[in-house]
Amino acid sequence: MRAEMQGIVDEIKQAISLLRRHLDWDQALVRLAELNALSEDPSLWNDPSKAQKLMRERQQLEDGINGVRGLEQDLADNMELIELGEMEGDKDVVQEAEEALRGLEKRVRSLQLQSLLSGEADGNDAYLEINSGAGGTESQDWASMMLRMYRRWAEQHGYKVDVLEFHDGEEAGIKSATLQIKGENAYGWLKTESGVHRLVRISPYDSQARRHTSFSSAWVYPVIDDSIEIDINESDCRIDTYRASGAGGQHVNTTDSAVRITHIPTNIVVQCQTERSQHKNRATAWSMLRARLYEAELKKREEAANKENASKTDIGWGHQIRSYVLQPYQLVKDLRTGVESTSPSDVLDGDLDQFMEAALAQRVFGGEAAEVADID
Helix, strand or coil: CCHHHHHHHHHHHHHHHHHHHHHCHHHHHHHHHHHHHHHCCHHHHHCHHHHHHHHHHHHHHHHHHHHHHHHHHHHHHHHHHHHHHHHHCCHHHHHHHHHHHHHHHHHHHHHHHHHHCCCCCCCCCEEEEEEECCCCHHHHHHHHHHHHHHHHHHHHCCCEEEEEEEEECCCCCEEEEEEEEECCCHHHHHHHHCEEEEEEEECCCCCCCCEEEEEEEEEEEECCCCCCCCCCCHHHEEEEEECCCCCCCCCCCCCCCEEEEEECCCCEEEEECCCCCHHHHHHHHHHHHHHHHHHHHHHHCCHHHHHHCHHHCCCCCCCEEEEEECCCCCEEEECCCCCEECCHHHHHCCCCHHHHHHHHHHHHHCCCCCCCCCCC
């Protein structure tokens, strides 16, 4: 077998091994057998909600197992064809099998991508919070740049974006904003973006044109539906109302329609000002709080996520997950995976997929966070 094809075969084998590990293969087979037995129970549909959940889990497991088995069989078949073709000197057979292996490589990548978005809440819509760090106008302007970056990313992927909360900066930019991003797998894609983001540039607000470093944070959590029960003791919450600020219509700054809820035990704060009605804003804020508490529970299952909890760390040096350098050179670098881009303008225009895919792969397939040096 030619060296090029051997390399493709090795990559396919490694990818299949990772997919097996992600499925927890032996346990997946046992669980599928259990689900198949349960699906044959006539009383299952007495509880339609439970039955639908069980059937979704069964289908997901079956698709994953059959996908890996199909890859393994196709790999074995085509390797055998190449061996036979080389033995018999049949170049056409060899060429056909090599083309099939290239196609198989693409299928493996597609299946890997699907596995990256197989988490419990990955298919859900997402809330995205942006908060400026210390530094006044500089960090507030950076926060507005981040807000635009994520809105452009969402629009490029066909997601709908609603602004739930928005606080203007004192001179420019924003102090904070909350978006709801609606679309399939919105949370799955965005969840690894939680953390502190660092910007290095020549400040447009500095008359001496000096280089400045600014920090802002992103925080992502899933929108959850009524089928997920989250118990909240209202006595544990403080509810404040205030006048909305920023763009939003005639009602802004005229009534105390905006709502802020603080969950005292966890110090989680959510706020909403998008609606004219205080009651609607209150209902949305409660939904956001339920989602935040649910997301916090999900994070407990992932050790690495404890390092990424932007709301519990300083928005500054030592906590950043990604650095964006605009001067004196052009480079964006992810400090968890080492992925780089030499086109910050494209990244700030929403070209984030390479960073998201690498961070998701690291989380899904395991391995320690890369030891990556930051950039000046």
